[in-house]
Each structure stands twice: as structure tokens, then as C-alpha cells.
Amino acid sequence: xxxxxxxxxxxxxxxxGWSKFAEPxxxxxxxxxxxxxxxxxxxxxxxxxxxxxxxxxxxxxxxxVYSQQGDRSLPIASLTKIMTAIVAIEQGNxxxxxxxSKNAFGKEGSxxxxxxxxxxxxxxxxxxxxxxxxxxAATAIAEHVGGSLEGFVYLMNQKAEQLxxxxxxxxxxxxxxxxxxxxxxxxxxxxTAYALHxxxxxxxxxxxxxxVTREDQPWDxxxxxxxxxxxxxxxxxxxxxxxxxxxxxxxxxxxxRDHQQFVAVTLNDGNDWADHSRMLDYGFKNYPLRQAxxxxxxxxxxVIARQTYSYPATEAEQALFRxxxxxxxxxxxxxxxxxxxxxxLYLGQQRIGSVPLELLPxxxxxxxxxxxxxxxxxxxxxxxxxxxxxxxxxxILINLISWD
Numbered sequence: 001x002x003x004x005x006x007x008x009x010x011x012x013x014x015x016x017g018w019s020k021f022a023e024p025x026x027x028x029x030x031x032x033x034x035x036x037x038x039x040x041x042x043x044x045x046x047x048x049x050x051x052x053x054x055x056x057x058x059x060x061x062x063x064x065v066y067s068q069q070g071d072r073s074l075p076i077a078s079l080t081k082i083m084t085a086i087v088a089i090e091q092g093n094x095x096x097x098x099x100x101s102k103n104a105f106g107k108e109g110s111x112x113x114x115x116x117x118x119x120x121x122x123x124x125x126x127x128x129x130x131x132x133x134x135x136x137a138a139t140a141i142a143e144h145v146g147g148s149l150e151g152f153v154y155l156m157n158q159k160a161e162q163l164x165x166x167x168x169x170x171x172x173x174x175x176x177x178x179x180x181x182x183x184x185x186x187x188x189x190x191x192t193a194y195a196l197h198x199x200x201x202x203x204x205x206x207x208x209x210x211x212v213t214r215e216d217q218p219w220d221x222x223x224x225x226x227x228x229x230x231x232x233x234x235x236x237x238x239x240x241x242x243x244x245x246x247x248x249x250x251x252x253x254x255x256x257r258d259h260q261q262f263v264a265v266t267l268n269d270g271n272d273w274a275d276h277s278r279m280l281d282y283g284f285k286n287y288p289l290r291q292a293x294x295x296x297x298x299x300x301x302x303v304i305a306r307q308t309y310s311y312p313a314t315e316a317e318q319a320l321f322r323x324x325x326x327x328x329x330x331x332x333x334x335x336x337x338x339x340x341x342x343x344x345l346y347l348g349q350q351r352i353g354s355v356p357l358e359l360l361p362x363x364x365x366x367x368x369x370x371x372x373x374x375x376x377x378x379x380x381x382x383x384x385x386x387x388x389x390x391x392x393x394x395x396i397l398i399n400l401i402s403w404d
């Protein structure tokens with residue numbers, strides 16, 4: 001009986017996990033890929049708006065994550081003023097004093113009620129343009145910055161070409177209906193994402209109200225932003241409403257959450273406030289920024305990423321991130337400027353960005369390699385000890401069996 005009990009105790013000790021202590025751990029070939037979570041197979045909630053054209057874009061990367069007839073060219077009403085504003089900011093001097101002309105005075109449609117001959121700063125005109133959608137402000141801005149309406153419209157279309165707005169064409173700075181004046185939702189998303197990288201534009205469009213001192217006026221003008229998304233949607237920070245009888249309701253909105261900003265665009269949408277809330281929710285829920293590579297991450301021996309790069313992606317797409325190391329060609333301009341190379345980042349086969357790399361100093365590489373070798377030696381010692389233990393155990397069992 002004693003032999004049986006002792007035999008059982010020894011066997012239990014041996015099989016209770018001791019063998020796992022010496023079991024080698026092998027890195028999988030695709031460990032460099034970012035792993036999806038267990039819910040990665042869930043499909044994004046279907047999204048459909050009441051608009052004729054819609055788009056949703058991540059501002060930091062320019063990725064359009066949702067598009068509904070996004071390349072369809074349509075009238076855009078006062079969304080035009082997004083282009084007017086960014087061109088004026090880039091081409092003009094905000095401290096300039098602008099004199100109101102006959103063309104600007106009494107311009108039909110929405111207005112900030114400029115007076116004929118009044119002088120007002122370009123900066124204040126931009127607030128009147130974007131908060132109150134003043135057509136008189138748009139005309140005054142265009143004449144001052146472009147030298148004429150025609151000159152400014154040329155600048156607008158030049159900027160559209162630079163940004164790849166292939167389905168857009170501008171004929172005026174205010175957006176009043178005109179045959180041939182149009183844009184697509186995708187193009188307006190690109191434009192707005194670009195404009196929001198400008199701190200002046202960004203500050204103007206998130207402003208809920210602005211107090212302005214006017215010439216020959218005993219009281220200040222207070223301009224309240226027409227964009228109701230600023231109070232309807234948490235994190236909303238822009239950008240512009242629009243309406244004409246032909247274009248109908250048009251809206252561009254933006255919101256920021258967890259350091260990520262999305263822009264939603266709808267053209268001819270009678271349910272735009274609700275649609276934009278759903279679109280923004282869709283973006284934040286399904287396309288959060290995910291790290292494609294981390295600063296300090298080591299690849300291919302000596303290669304280390306110098307920056308973190310994040311990209312909007314679904315959980316399923318997260319597993320498709322991959323990296324490619326490209327060293328700078330010796331003697332090239334980049335090499336002479338000190339660039340060692342870049343880590344090219346992909347989502348599947350699509351290139352999504354790149355980060356500069358640095359090379360680990362050889363001494364540090366030797367130390368890391370040595371440490372890795374020491375780990376292997378320790379593993380071999382553990383295996384050797386385990387083998388000796390098994391041999392000794394075998395002898396003990398033989399003695400037990402023959403024990404009277």
C-alpha cells in the first residue's frame with residue numbers, strides 16, 4: 001500500500017505542470033501583425049442617409065470611411081464658403097481693412113448687413129462668413145483677396161485642383177445657385193479635412209458666437225453660429241450649413257473624440273442633423289485610430305521606428321496592417337540629409353503612410369543578441385535538468401516496483 005501511495009505522489013508531481021516549465025515558446029511568423037480582437041468578425045452597422053450624396057472622412061489621415069454616391073456632383077449652396085474661407089486665410093492678411101463695395105453691399109441672401117463704404121477687418125469678415133453665412137462678406141472677401149470676383153474664383157478652382165477635387169467647380173465665392181457651380185460630398189470632405197489642419201480656420205468654425213465692433217455703430221454686433229451641431233452633438237467643432245432652393249439642405253459637420261476628428265458631409269438632405277449624428281457615431285465606433293506601428297518598435301534586427309503612426313480601421317482590418325523596411329539609397333539626397341530610411345505601412349496592399357527609421361547602435365545590438373543567446377542557454381540548461389530528473393525518477397520507480 002505504501003508503495004502505491006508513494007508511486008502516485010511522484011507521478012502526480014511529475015505531471016502537474018512541471019513539464020510545461022521547460023516547454024519552449026516559439027514566436028509565430030506573423031507576430032508583427034496587429035491582432036484583431038475576438039469581435040473582429042462583427043460587421044459594421046449598415047449606414048444609409050436621406051441625402052443625395054454623403055461622405056465621412058477621418059481628418060488626420062484623409063481616409064474616407066463611408067461614401068454614399070460620394071462622387072456625384074451637386075449644388076452645394078453655402079458650403080462653398082469653406083473654400084472661400086481657406087483661400088482667404090492662405091492668400092490674405094487677416095489684419096487688412098476691407099472696404100465694402102457696391103457689389104458686396106446688399107448682396108441677396110443671408111447677410112451680416114455690411115454698409116456701403118464701411119471698413120472692416122478681413123478677420124471679422126471671415127467670422128461673418130462662417131458663422132452667419134454672409135453673402136455680402138463672401139463678396140467683400142473675394143474682391144479684396146482676389147482683386148476681383150473672377151480673380152478669387154480662379155484661386156478657388158486652383159485650390160480645388162491641388163486637392164484633387166475632381167468632381168467640383170466653383171463660379172462664385174458665396175454658393176448662390178449658378179449652372180456649373182457644384183461639388184461632390186467626397187470632394188467637400190477632402191476640402192474640409194484639409195482646411196481643419198489650419199488653426200485659424202479650425203478656431204473660426206468651432207466658435208459658437210462672436211462679438212464684433214463695427215464702424216459707425218454704437219453697439220457691438222453679436223454673430224451666433226447657425227450650425228446647430230455645435231450644441232446637438234457632443235464633441236462637435238465645426239463647420240458649415242447651406243441652403244438654396246435648388247441645392248436644398250446641405251451640411252458639413254465635424255466632431256472630435258479621443259483625439260480623433262471626423263468630418264461628415266451631406267448634400268440635399270432633409271434629415272441632416274440626425275444623419276450627421278449617426279454618421280459621426282458610425283465613424284467613432286467602427287473606425288477608431290489604431291496603431292499601425294509604435295515609436296521605438298524594433299523591426300528586422302537594427303531597425304527602429306522613430307514615430308508612432310495610427311490609422312482609422314475596423315477590428316477586422318487591424319490584422320491586415322503590415323510593414324516594409326526601405327533603406328535610403330547611398331548617395332541620394334535623402335541620405336545626404338541624414339535620413340537612414342523609412343518604414344512603409346500598408347493596409348493589405350494599400351499604402352497608408354510611412355515613418356522614418358533609425359538604426360540600433362551595433363554595441364546595443366550585440367548586447368541584445370547576447371541577452372537572447374543567454375536566454376537560449378538557460379532554456380537548454382532547464383531541458384537538461386528536466387531530462388536528468390526523468391532519468392532519476394525512472395530509477396526510483398524501478399526500485400519501488402521491486403521493493404518488498
